[in-house]
Amino acid sequence: MEPLLRLEQINKSYSLGSEQVQVLFDISLTVNRGDFIAIQGPSGSGKSTLMNIIGCMDTADSGRYFLSGEAVHEATDARMTRLRNQYIGFIFQKYQLVPKYDVLQNVIMPLLIRGVPRKDAIEIASEKLRLLGMRDRMHHKPSELSGGQQQRVSIARALVGDPAILLADEPTGALDSRTGQDVLKLFQELNDMGNTILMITHDPTVGQKAKQIVRIIDGRLYTRQDTLPVSPS
Amino acid sequence: MALQEILNLVWINIKGNKSKVLLTSLGIIVGAATIVIVIAIGLGGQKDVQEQFKNLNAGTVTIADNSGSSSGGMGRMPSFSGGMPSGGGSRSGGGRSSGMPSFSGGSMPSFGSGGFPAFPGMMGGVQQIKKTTFTEEDVEELTWFIPNIETITLLINGSGDVEGGILEEELSTTVVGATSEYVDISNLGLLTGDFFTEAENEDLERVAVLGYDTAVSIFENVYDAYGSQININSKKYTVIGVLTETGSTVSDITLDSAIFVPYNSAVKYVVGQNASPKIVAVVEDVNEIETTILNIETLLTEMYPNGSFSVANAGSQVAASQKSADTMSILLIAVASVVFVVGGIGIMNVLFVSVKERTREIGILKALGSSRKDILLQFLLEANFISIFGGIVGVMAGYLLMPVVRLSGMSVVASTSASVVALLFAIVTGTLFGFYPAWQAACLKPIDALNHE
Numbered sequence: 001m002e003p004l005l006r007l008e009q010i011n012k013s014y015s016l017g018s019e020q021v022q023v024l025f026d027i028s029l030t031v032n033r034g035d036f037i038a039i040q041g042p043s044g045s046g047k048s049t050l051m052n053i054i055g056c057m058d059t060a061d062s063g064r065y066f067l068s069g070e071a072v073h074e075a076t077d078a079r080m081t082r083l084r085n086q087y088i089g090f091i092f093q094k095y096q097l098v099p100k101y102d103v104l105q106n107v108i109m110p111l112l113i114r115g116v117p118r119k120d121a122i123e124i125a126s127e128k129l130r131l132l133g134m135r136d137r138m139h140h141k142p143s144e145l146s147g148g149q150q151q152r153v154s155i156a157r158a159l160v161g162d163p164a165i166l167l168a169d170e171p172t173g174a175l176d177s178r179t180g181q182d183v184l185k186l187f188q189e190l191n192d193m194g195n196t197i198l199m200i201t202h203d204p205t206v207g208q209k210a211k212q213i214v215r216i217i218d219g220r221l222y223t224r225q226d227t228l229p230v231s232p233s
Numbered sequence: 234m235a236l237q238e239i240l241n242l243v244w245i246n247i248k249g250n251k252s253k254v255l256l257t258s259l260g261i262i263v264g265a266a267t268i269v270i271v272i273a274i275g276l277g278g279q280k281d282v283q284e285q286f287k288n289l290n291a292g293t294v295t296i297a298d299n300s301g302s303s304s305g306g307m308g309r310m311p312s313f314s315g316g317m318p319s320g321g322g323s324r325s326g327g328g329r330s331s332g333m334p335s336f337s338g339g340s341m342p343s344f345g346s347g348g349f350p351a352f353p354g355m356m357g358g359v360q361q362i363k364k365t366t367f368t369e370e371d372v373e374e375l376t377w378f379i380p381n382i383e384t385i386t387l388l389i390n391g392s393g394d395v396e397g398g399i400l401e402e403e404l405s406t407t408v409v410g411a412t413s414e415y416v417d418i419s420n421l422g423l424l425t426g427d428f429f430t431e432a433e434n435e436d437l438e439r440v441a442v443l444g445y446d447t448a449v450s451i452f453e454n455v456y457d458a459y460g461s462q463i464n465i466n467s468k469k470y471t472v473i474g475v476l477t478e479t480g481s482t483v484s485d486i487t488l489d490s491a492i493f494v495p496y497n498s499a500v501k502y503v504v505g506q507n508a509s510p511k512i513v514a515v516v517e518d519v520n521e522i523e524t525t526i527l528n529i530e531t532l533l534t535e536m537y538p539n540g541s542f543s544v545a546n547a548g549s550q551v552a553a554s555q556k557s558a559d560t561m562s563i564l565l566i567a568v569a570s571v572v573f574v575v576g577g578i579g580i581m582n583v584l585f586v587s588v589k590e591r592t593r594e595i596g597i598l599k600a601l602g603s604s605r606k607d608i609l610l611q612f613l614l615e616a617n618f619i620s621i622f623g624g625i626v627g628v629m630a631g632y633l634l635m636p637v638v639r640l641s642g643m644s645v646v647a648s649t650s651a652s653v654v655a656l657l658f659a660i661v662t663g664t665l666f667g668f669y670p671a672w673q674a675a676c677l678k679p680i681d682a683l684n685h686e
Contacts, residue, residue, distance in 0.1 A: 057600060057679045078604060085602020096597045096683060100249050112238045113602045157601075 002069060004164055004196055005031040005054070010063035012049055023049045025219045027063070031165065031198060036191040038199045038210035039221075046219040047200050048169070054198065055088055055167050056080040068164050085113050089158030093170035095150040097142040103129070103153050104138045110161040121160075128156040132186070148179035155186065159195075166190070168199040172206055184209040234607045243614045257583040258623030260576025261662065265627025265655040267569040270634055272651035275562030277644030282554045284480045290418060292383070292519040293547035294526060295484045296512040296533070298365045298540065365540040367510045375512065378532055381525045385514040386414040387496055390486060391504035397463030398451035406447055407491040408465060410499020410510075418515050419483040425459045426474030434495035439502070441470040445478040446489040468502050470494065484513055522546055573658055576623070577666035580616055584670035588612065595674050596682025609675040616667020617660060624659025628652045 007029040013022040023046040031037060041047045052058035053065065056072055057080075065072040068087055075083065089110075090096070097106045104125060111121035129135040132152040142150055151171065158166055168187070172180030188209060191197050199210060207213045215222045247254050367387060376385055393408035415421070416428045429440050441463065448455040451463060458472045479488045500506065516525050526544050533542050588595070595608060631652075635645050 052680050055600075081599070081602055081604055084600060090600055092683070096593070096600070098594050098597055100245055100594070105245070109598070110601045113234050113598075113604075113607065115235060117235075118238065 003030045003032050003066075004035075004068060005029075005198075006064075006066045007054070008064040010050075010053060010060045010065065012046075012053065012058075012060050023219050024053075024060070027219075027221050029214065029221060029223070031196065033196055034191070034194060036187070036197045036199070036211040038201055038207035038213045039216055040201055040204060040207040040213055041216035042202055045216045047202075047216050050216065051167065051169050051200050055090060056083045085110060085161065087164040089161060089163035089166045091151070091154055091158050091166060091168040091171050093173040095142070095147075095154040095174070097150055097154060097157075099142055102139050102141055103134065103145070106142065106153060107157045107160055110157060114161065125156065125160050128159045129153075131159075132156050146179075147175050148182065151175060151179075151183055152186075155183075155190075159190070164196065166195055166197045168197065170201055171199065172201070172203070180206070234603065236610075239607060239611050239614060242611055243618060246615060247618060253583065253587075254619055254622065257580055258619045258626065260579035261573070261620050261623025261659050262576075262627040262630060264569060264573040264576045264662070265624045265659050266631040266634060267572045267627075268566070268655040268658055269628050269631025269647075269651045270638055270645070271565035271569045272562070272654065273631070273635055273645040273647055274638065274643055275558070275565060276646035276648055276651075278558035278561055279555065280646055281644050282551070282558050285482050285554070290420060290515050291548045291551070292516040292522060293418060293484070294514045294516060294522065294529065295543075295545045295547070296367070296514070296529060297543050297545070298367065298509040298511075299543045365509070365537050365542070366507075367512050371536065372512060374536065375514070375529065375532065379525060379528050381517050381521050383515045383517045384414050384418055385512060386412045386418065387510045388412075388415065388484065388513045389496060389499055389504055389508055389510035390491070391499070391508055393465040393492065393503050394467075395447075395451065395463055395465055395492065396467075398457070398461065399453055400451055404447075404450060407486065408499060408503045409486055409491050409493045410496040410504065411493055412496050415493070415513070418513055419488065421488070422477040422479075424475045424477045425456060426472070428474055428493070429495050434497050437497050437501055438495060439468060439470045439498055440473045440495065441465065442474040442476060442493040443472055444476050444487075444489045444491045444493075447492055448472075448475045465492065465494070466503055484511065519548065522548065570658075573662050577662040580619060580663055581666040581670060583619075584612065584616055584667055585673075587615075588670050588674040591674075592677065592682045592685040595677050596679050596685065599677065599679035600683060605675040608677075609671050612671030612674050613664065613667050616663045616671065620659045620663025620667075621656070623663075624656040627659065628655050631655065 007027055010024055010027040011022065012024040013020050015021070027050060039047055039050065049058065053060050056067070056075070059080075060073060063073065067083060070083060070087075072080065072083060084090075098109075101109070104122065107125040107129060108118070108121040111124060112118065116124075126135060126138070129138060132155060134149060134152050134156060137145060137149065137153075142153065145153065151174075155166075155171075166187075171187070172183055175183060184206060187197055187199070191211070197210070199206075201207050369387065372385055372387055376382060387410075389410040390407055391410075392405055394403040394405055396403055412434055413428060413431045421428065423442070424445065426442070428442055429438065433440055443451070443455075443458055445455065448458045452458045452461065455475050458475050461472050463470055463472060476488060476493075481488055494503065496510075500508070500510075514529075516522050523546075526546060529544055530542070533540065533544075598608060632647060635647060638645050
C-alpha cells in the first residue's frame with residue numbers, strides 16, 4: 001500500500017548573512033496510515049524546519065516529498081496552500097487561535113476556507129468540539145479560556161477538516177505537566193480512532209507516548225528504535 | 234472561500250475596531266462632504282449665470298462709446314478695444330457681469346483710409362480719442378446700412394435720487410432711459426401696468442416703470458405703485474408699470490433695481506446731454522452675429538474715425554460667465570481631489586499598521602489554507618467598507634452643511650449626481666490606497682507570519 005507520507009533525501013539550508021547553513025541532511029521518512037510518530041530532538045536540531053516542510057509551509061532545496069500521492073516538491077505556492085487545507089491538521093505549541101474570533105469561528109475556519117457552507121461547517125465543528133469537551137464554550141473568545149482549553153480548541157480545529165495527518169508541533173510545550181498528560185492521552189485516543197499523528201517534541205517523556213520515536217540530531221534522522229538511548233541526557 | 238464568509242470576517246474585524254474605523258474614515262468623510270458641497274456650489278454658480286442672463290436675448294449686441302471709460306468694469310478680463318487690452322469696456326451695472334470680456338470694435342482705423350493714426354488704443358492717450366455721443370441719426374444709419382438687425386434702440390443710464398412712497402430719505406438708484414423697443418430686447422414682463430409707448434417718449438412725458446426691487450423699496454407693496462407719483466431728481470413722474478422680478482442683468486443693467494423712463498425724458502431731466510448713450514440691437518440670425526458685429530464696427534469707424542467703441546455680444550458674455558463658473562467648479566473639484574488623496578493616504582497608513590498588527594492572524598489563516606486571493610480580498614473589502622462608510626457619512630454631512638454654505642450667500646444646488654460622484658470617489662480611493670497594504674498581507678509567508686510577535 002502506498003504510504004501516506006514519504007520523504008526522500010530532503011535537504012534544506014538557509015543563508016545566514018553570507019554563510020550557507022545546512023539544517024537538514026538527506027532526510028528520508030515514511031509515515032503510514034494509523035501511525036503515531038514522535039520526532040524528537042533538541043532545539044536547533046532542525047525539527048521545526050522539517051515540520052514546516054512536512055506541513056507544506058516551506059520547500060526543500062532538494063529531495064522528493066509525496067503526501068497522499070501528491071508530489072509536494074513540485075507543487076506551486078497556491079497548490080501547497082490547498083494541500084495544507086486538505087491534508088494537514090496543524091496543532092501548534094502556542095495554539096495559534098485568532099483572538100478576535102470566537103471558539104466556533106476559529107474551529108470552522110478550515111472548512112469555510114475549503115468552501116463548505118457555514119451551516120454544514122458548524123455541524124461538523126460542533127461534533128468535534130463535543131468530542132473534546134469544549135462544546136459549551138463555543139461562543140467564548142480564546143482569551144476567556146485556559147491554555148489546556150485553548151489547545152483542545154486548536155485540536156478540534158485540526159480535526160474538523162478530516163485531515164490525512166495531524167501535525168503537532170510541541171503540543172504540550174505551553175501547558176503544565178498535568179494538562180500536557182491529558183493532551184497526550186487525547187492524542188492516543190485519537191490515534192486509536194484511526195488518526196495519523198506526527199508529533200514534534202524536544203521532551204523524551206512526551207515522545208514516549210507515541211507508538212514510534214524518530215530522533216533528529218544536527219539535521220540527520222535516526223529511525224532505528226533499538227539504537228535509541230532510553231534517556232538521553 | 235465564499236465571499237459571504239470573507240465579508241463576515243471583515244465584519245468581525247470592523248466590529249472589534251470601531252474607533253479605528255471611524256478615525257480612518259474621517260479623511261474620506263471630509264473628502265466626500267467637500268465633493269458634494271463643491272458640486273453644489275458649482276451648480277449654484279451655473280444657476281446664477283442662467284438666472285442672470287435669463288432675460289438676455291442671445292442675439293443682443295450692445296454698442297457703447299469706449300472713450301475715457303477706463304473706470305468702468307473691474308478690469309478682471311481683458312476687453313479688446315482698438316486691438317489693445319484695456320481695463321474698461323463695459324460699465325458695471327452692479328451685477329456679476331462686471332469683468333466679463335467685451336470684444337469691442339472700433340479697431341483698425343486703417344479700414345477707413347490710410348492717413349489716420351493707426352491703433353489709437355495703443356497710444357493710450359485719451360486726447361486722441363474723441364468722445365462720441367450716439368444719436369437717433371446713428372441708430373437710423375445703422376438700421377439703414379447693416380443687414381440682419383431686427384430691433385435697434387438707444388439706451389442711456391445714469392443715477393437719480395428718488396423720493397416718494399414710504400421713503401423717508403432719498404433713494405439713489407439707476408435710472409434708465411429707454412424706448413418702447415426695450416421691452417422686446419430685454420424680454421421684460423410687467424407685473425402691473427404697461428411700458429411707455431413711442432408717443433410718450435417723443436412727448437417727453439414724465440412716466441416711470443419700476444424694477445421689482447425698486448418698487449418694493451419705494452412702496453413696500455408693489456401694487457400700490459401703479460398710478461402713484463414719485464420724484465426723480467426733484468421732478469414728478471407717474472408710475473405706469475412695475476416689472477416682474479427677474480434677478481437678471483441685461484446690458485449691464487440690473488433690471489430689478491432700476492427705474493425706466495422714456496429715453497428723451499431721461500436725457501432731458503436725468504442724465505443730461507453729456508451722458509453717453511449706448512445702442513442696443515438684436516440681430517435676426519444669431520449665427521450671423523459675428524459678421525454683423527464686424528459690419529457695425531466698420532461702419533462706426535467710418536462715421537467716427539477718432540472714436541473708440543466696444544461692441545459686446547451677449548452670447549459671448551453668457552459663454553464667458555458660464556466658463557468662469559465652470560473654471561470655478563474645476564478648481565473646487567481639484568481641491569476636493571486633494572482632500573481625497575489625503576484621506577486615501579490615511580486609509581493606507583491605518584491598513585499598513587493593521588497588517589502589521591494582524592500578521593499572526595494572517596499567518597494562522599494562511600497555515601489553515603487561506604489563499605492569497607482570500608487574504609487580499611479581506612483587506613481590500615475592509616478598506617472598501619471604511620471608504621463606503623466614510624462616503625455615505627460624508628455625503629450626509631455635505632447635505633447638512635449646505636444650509637450653512639447658503640448662509641454665506643453662495644448659491645448651492647443639491648444633486649443626486651454629486652452624491653454618486655462623491656461615493657464613487659470614496660470607493661475608488663479606498664480601493665486604490667487599500668490595495669498595496671492588502672497585497673502585502675496576501676504575500677506574507679505563513680511561517681514568518683506565524684512566528685511574528
